Amino acid sequence: MFHVKNSFFCALKTFRSIHVRNFGIGRISLGGVNLKGRSLLTLKDFSSDEIKHFLWISHDLKRRIKHEGQYLPLLQGKSIAMIFEKRSTRTRMSTETGFALLGGHPCFLTPQDIHLGVNESTRDTARVLSGLTDIILARVYSHSSLEELEKEATIPIINGLSDLYHPIQILADFLTLQEHYGTLKGLTVSWIGDGNNVLHSFMMTAAKLGVHLRVATPKGYEPDSGVVREAEKLSKQFGTKLFLTTDPMEAAHGSNVLVTDTWISMGQEEEKVQRLKDFHGYQITMQTGTVASPDWTFLHCLPRKQEEVDDQVFYSQNSLVFQEAENRKWTIMGLMVSLLTDYTPKIPMIKF
Template identity: 45%
Template sequence: MSQGFSTQRPQPPHFLTTADYTAEQLLDLVHRAIQFKVESKYNHPQPRTERPLTGKTMALVFSKRSTRTRVATETATAYLGGHAMFLGGQDIQLGVNESLLDTSRVVSSMVDGIMARVKGHEEIEMLAKESTVPVINALSDKYHPTQILADLMTIHEFVHHRNNNVTDRYTAHTQHPRETLKGLKVAWVGDANNILQEILVAFPKVGISVAAAAPPSYKCDDDVVAIAHADAEKTGATVTFTTKPEEAIKDADIIVTDTWVSMGQEEEKAKRLKEFEGYQVTMDLAKRGGAKENWVFMHCLPRKPEEVDDEVFYSDRSLVFPEAENRKWTILSVIDALMVRGGI
């Protein structure tokens, strides 16, 4: 009987959660993202001559809808000369008539990278385990790593420009984020979801304290909490949990929230809205809680008014739109690291 031929290749690098990387690796990814932003936006129209992904394809395997992640990934891939192929839940057999294992082996044999938005985190782990090309987690129910890289980049930009009193030009690329993030405090007010969990495994690691307020029945995974506390102990940051938004907001530099009703939870909307009464981010809440005088607001979008009112969302304190744009630059940095440079 023929034994065929071996198709085994070395395990490629993946980006499934920031928990897998050191603080310096994450901060270097952010710093590289900022350099890409300057190169593209502020050195424009100088043409980019390097197209390292020419002839290469990035598959976007998405089982959930997406706006920012899809646009960011497609434009980032194109910027490096590659082609992005969107494969939505209605386009392929993902987990329906074909197993995740089979899909991963088949798709990875034909492309050079996979950006996957899945449901359970075990799905992205299976895709990565069986893939012969780099896999990037575009969102799972446990983690959302590219979003939190964009958040770190946005916070760095804000702190840098505030500390240097810069309002008329972009200079964030002149300082490394290792110099701006340590010692800050982020207050989370909302659901104990994948965004908060990714914050917990990333922010304390780089020296940012996290205080999270969620209703009593909303809890983060035990392993995530353990990672957060261990990282905080090393860096001098703090990690606290409460059910009272005002307690979390005390002395906060940044207030963050997210949707209370995620995709697939629509039938729980009435129940969740009742449980989250008093959690809407408002100027009054920030004042009552004692946030720092120059506090700012972040939200990964899409936003609903019950989570944060218009006065905050559209105010000068709001960083939500730069935060959304930075999804492109941080995803570009991750793609460059995995598909061009061969690792993070």
């Protein structure tokens, strides 16, 4: 019986995937896009319209709940399994409070709680949680763990962070920029720092929103070559510019948005001394802003260290970091609503 049931779910998942990816079936709804039942491991898998739909729903929920005081129990009766191999402030709090605010029940799970891939295989965990919850968010070390979860689960999987991508952070970043500038198309974002998972997600998303991307990384810390090739294709497809250099000031030239991230991620502590040496000259300061556009702003996904950006920038009027942090909540809510319901925003489509 289990074998038959499992085969049915696998066939159903394959059928759904084929229709969504190849024929566009499942994308049509009252709002023009239907993402119910999809997983989000990387924004590489989502079209321009689909990413805009995530942001539109996020903006709608923020307007209706925060500014109009409405109660929207869109996820009442549903539960989410939150698997955290790596600690977090923003990812945990935004997901846990956001899911509860929508009427659902969040379940926080650490490696000590479930021993993912140790006492129980990732495959078995995916199948068990598929029968107990409605959606899984996993913050993991290896992207392959997410791929295995997605392969074996019969419910949506959200990448809460992996070594390759951090898509939920980028949704918050672009919602923040859309709110600040009123539109995204034509903006130039400059990344100054490590060629890491956050940068990879920028590279898979920016062109689809009409955003130019300028990247400065030290030699030896470049973004993944496969991600670069895909980003180059996207830039050609959407008519945007992608520029890579090792010079921070060159990357910042004419930019609307200066972005950086930690130079030493969890698991890289032993590399600290060498990394601090290699990233010398990459700190974002007001001097960096002198070559940027007059309306330049600053983003950092946090937590932040002094060597990455000085206080004068971090706490300045140019900084959007705390709005960006709050928008982690509204965008993860928008994402979860998109993947679990047929909800259509009640406000007009925002300008992109």
